[in-house]
């Protein structure tokens with residue numbers, strides 16, 4: 001497990017999103033001129049745009065997602081002399097591919113493989129919002145949970161135990177009141193830690209209580225890993241294939257699965273963290 005971050009350059013960092021530039025461009029995001037790529041995800045109305053503005057100021061560009069009518073904002077910021085590209089994903093309650101917004105957010109996380117994803121959640125609706133966090137953790141464990149609206153929560157007598165939340169999820173959870181700019185520094189620090197030392201975190205993966213489903217997912221995930229060494233999220237791919245996800249089925253049929261889901265640096269040093277049986 002590496003705890004000493006090395007500067008991320010395209011040549012030195014095998015797992016950085018920049019090595020995935022072709023896929024990023026296909027998704028309509030040009031990462032050139034940046035060292036790291038950060039996605040901003042979250043349920044609608046949790047303060048994503050407020051966080052986005054607090055991080056990027058006026059340095060942002062607004063357009064559409066490639067071939068879609070859905071708005072896309074991207075911008076940049078610098079932190080500790082590294083240039084981060086920030087991509088605002090559409091607000092969604094899930095990633096189950098039941099709407100164009102969900103497709104866009106999901107495809108960006110799976111195929112764009114950002115270095116880190118900040119998931120903005122509403123401190124007054126944590127239970128609802130953690131559903132999306134758990135779904136995202138199935139795809140990538142390079143996650144920071146930005147618990148926004150803590151000022152609003154306080155007014156309702158709600159306090160959040162961030163250390164406990166972070167321990168339970170296996171990734172950093174930081175408190176924010178983005179409208180006042182509170183918590184931005186903590187967010188930046190957590191984004192940097194996850195982006196530079198992703199292997200230091202052990203994001204929670206859901207294990208299915210249905211044994212037959214769990215067996216099928218594990219079996220298929222193993223086959224996928226054999227077929228595509230370096231695949232970053234074999235359990236997620238397995239689950240989607242079992243569900244009959246047309247995009248992934250097409251990728252398998254056309255032999256493109258490797259291009260979409262594999263790490264260019266080859267197999268990662270860690271295995272997918274598993275939970276004990278519930």
Ligand SMILES: Nc1nc2c(ncn2[C@@H]2O[C@H](COP(=O)(O)OP(=O)(O)OP(=O)(O)O)[C@@H](O)[C@H]2O)c(=O)[nH]1
Pocket residue numbers: 042043044045046047048049050051091148149150151152176177178179180
């Ligand atoms: N009290 C309080 N209000 C906030 C905070 N952050 C955002 N808001 C307010 O919450 C509302 C929604 O914020 P947005 O930033 O537009 O949320 P969003 O997630 O981008 O919303 P959609 O793009 O519509 O999904 C706005 O009225 C913000 O001013 C905060 O930290 N505290």
Ligand SMILES: [Mg+2]
Pocket residue numbers: 048049050
């Ligand atoms: Mg918004």
